[in-house]
Amino acid sequence: MGDGTAEYAHTVCELPNALVPEVIFVALCGPHLRFVVGVVSKRCQVRSPAVIIGPMRTQLAVFCGALSALALVAIVVPNSAPAAGGPLCQVTDQVNQWSTGFTSNLTVTNNGPALTTWTVTWTFGGNQQVTSAWNAQVTQAGSGVTATNASFNGVLPTGGSVSFGFQATYSGANGTPADFAVNGQPCNGTGTPTTTPPTTTPVGSGCTAGSAIFCDGFDDQAGATPSGRWSVATPNCSGTGTASIDGTVAHTGSKSLKIVGTDGFCNHVFAADPTDPPAAAPTWFVRFWIRHTTALPTGHVTFLAMNNSAAGNTDLRLGGQNGALMWNRQSDDATLPDQSPAGVAQSVPLPVNTWTCVEFSVSGATGQIQTWVDGTAVPGLTEDGVPTQNVDDQWLAGSGASWRPNLTDLKLGWESYGGGGPDNLWFDDVALGTSRIGC
Numbered sequence: 001m002g003d004g005t006a007e008y009a010h011t012v013c014e015l016p017n018a019l020v021p022e023v024i025f026v027a028l029c030g031p032h033l034r035f036v037v038g039v040v041s042k043r044c045q046v047r048s049p050a051v052i053i054g055p056m057r058t059q060l061a062v063f064c065g066a067l068s069a070l071a072l073v074a075i076v077v078p079n080s081a082p083a084a085g086g087p088l089c090q091v092t093d094q095v096n097q098w099s100t101g102f103t104s105n106l107t108v109t110n111n112g113p114a115l116t117t118w119t120v121t122w123t124f125g126g127n128q129q130v131t132s133a134w135n136a137q138v139t140q141a142g143s144g145v146t147a148t149n150a151s152f153n154g155v156l157p158t159g160g161s162v163s164f165g166f167q168a169t170y171s172g173a174n175g176t177p178a179d180f181a182v183n184g185q186p187c188n189g190t191g192t193p194t195t196t197p198p199t200t201t202p203v204g205s206g207c208t209a210g211s212a213i214f215c216d217g218f219d220d221q222a223g224a225t226p227s228g229r230w231s232v233a234t235p236n237c238s239g240t241g242t243a244s245i246d247g248t249v250a251h252t253g254s255k256s257l258k259i260v261g262t263d264g265f266c267n268h269v270f271a272a273d274p275t276d277p278p279a280a281a282p283t284w285f286v287r288f289w290i291r292h293t294t295a296l297p298t299g300h301v302t303f304l305a306m307n308n309s310a311a312g313n314t315d316l317r318l319g320g321q322n323g324a325l326m327w328n329r330q331s332d333d334a335t336l337p338d339q340s341p342a343g344v345a346q347s348v349p350l351p352v353n354t355w356t357c358v359e360f361s362v363s364g365a366t367g368q369i370q371t372w373v374d375g376t377a378v379p380g381l382t383e384d385g386v387p388t389q390n391v392d393d394q395w396l397a398g399s400g401a402s403w404r405p406n407l408t409d410l411k412l413g414w415e416s417y418g419g420g421g422p423d424n425l426w427f428d429d430v431a432l433g434t435s436r437i438g439c
C-alpha cells in the first residue's frame with residue numbers, strides 16, 4: 001500500500017478508545033495483495049465503513065465484516081493490560097440455595113487473550129464456606145476463594161467459556177460476590193441468581209460434605225480408569241465387568257462412575273476405596289446417587305460391598321433379589337429383609353433410568369442398619385436390634401444377634417451370582433460420613 005491511504009471498502013469498525021486490542025491481524029487484501037493490519041475485539045461495534053490502514057503503520061483499526069478476499073494471519077497479543085473501559089472476563093453465577101447451603105455454577109467467558117490456565121478469585125460477603133467443587137480446584141482462605149482449572153479445562157480461547165461449580169454452607173445473607181477476577185484481571189457483568197432459591201434442600205443436590213469424610217463426584221478424575229481414592233478391584237477372580245469414569249452421564253458435574261456388569265461371580269468388578277472407611281468407625285454413613293438400566297432381577301445381585309474385617313474379611317453387600325433392594329451378609333448369607341413375599345414387600349425396587357439417592361448407616365457398635373431411598377426410610381432394610389418377622393428376624397438369629405461389623409473398604413460395582421443378570425450402572429456424588437449426609 002504505497003501511499004498508505006485507504007483504498008478498499010470493507011466493513012470496518014474503529015477501535016473504541018477504551019478497548020485494548022486482543023488479536024492483531026495481518027492480512028493480505030485481494031485482488032492486489034496489499035498488507036492490512038487490524039485489531040479485533042469482541043466488544044467492538046461497527047461504526048464506519050472503509051477504514052484501511054497502510055502497511056507497517058501503527059494506527060489500529062478493527063475489522064468486523066466479512067473478509068472473504070483476505071488471507072488472515074492471527075497474532076495473539078500476549079498479556080494485554082486490563083481494559084480501562086471493558087472487562088476482559090465475565091462471570092455469571094447461577095445459585096441454588098436452601099436454608100443452610102447452596103450450590104453455585106459459575107460460567108466464565110474470556111474476552112481477553114487466550115489462556116492455557118485460569119484462576120478465578122472472589123470474596124464472599126458473609127460466612128459462606130465451600131465444602132466441595134467440580135470442574136475446578138477450589139480453595140478458601142477466610143472469605144477469599146480461589147478456583148483453578150482442572151487438568152482438562154485449562155485452555156480457554158478468546159471468546160470461550162468454561163463452567164465450574166461448588167457447594168457451600170452459609171447462614172444469614174448469601175449475596176453474590178462482586179469482585180470476580182480471572183488471572184488477577186477484574187471481571188464485571190456478574191450475573192444474579194437465575195433460579196428462585198428454594199426453601200428446602202433441593203432434590204438433585206450434589207456433594208454435601210459438611211459432615212462427610214469425603215464426597216466424591218468423580219469430576220476431578222482425569223482418565224477413564226478410576227484413580228485417586230478409587231481403584232478397580234476384582235477380588236479373587238476377574239472376567240468381563242468394567243469400571244470406568246464416564247463423561248456422558250452425571251448426577252452433578254460432568255462425570256460419574258460407570259459399571260458394566262454381567263452375570264457370573266467372576267465377572268464382578270468394583271471401584272474400591274480401601275482407605276477412607278476406617279475413619280468413619282464405629283458407625284458408617286454412606287450416601288450415593290445411583291442410576292441403572294435394568295430392573296433388579298429375581299436372582300441375587302450386589303452393587304455395593306464393604307469388607308468386614310470382624311467376620312473373616314467377608315463382605316457386607318447391598319444389592320437386590322426378587323426385584324427389590326436387599327442387604328446380604330456374605331459370612332452366613334443372611335438377608336435383610338427375609339426373602340419371603342411379605343419381607344420383599346417391605347423393601348422397594350431400584351428405579352431404572354433415573355438418579356436415585358441411597359443412604360444407609362451401619363453401626364459397628366450395635367450391628368444396626370438403617371437405609372433410606374430418596375430420603376425415605378425403608379422398613380425392610382432396617383435392622384433395629386429387635387427381631388421383626390419377615391424383616392430382620394433371620395438377620396438377628398443365632399450369632400447374628402452379636403454381629404458387629406468393622407468395615408474397612410467401600411466398593412461400588414456389580415456382582416451377580418449366576419442367574420442374577422447384567423446391568424449398566426452409574427454412581428455419582430458418593431459421600432462417607434459419621435452422621436447422616438442427606439440427598
Ligand SMILES: [Ca+2]
Nearest residue numbers: 217252253255
Ligand atoms: Ca459427577
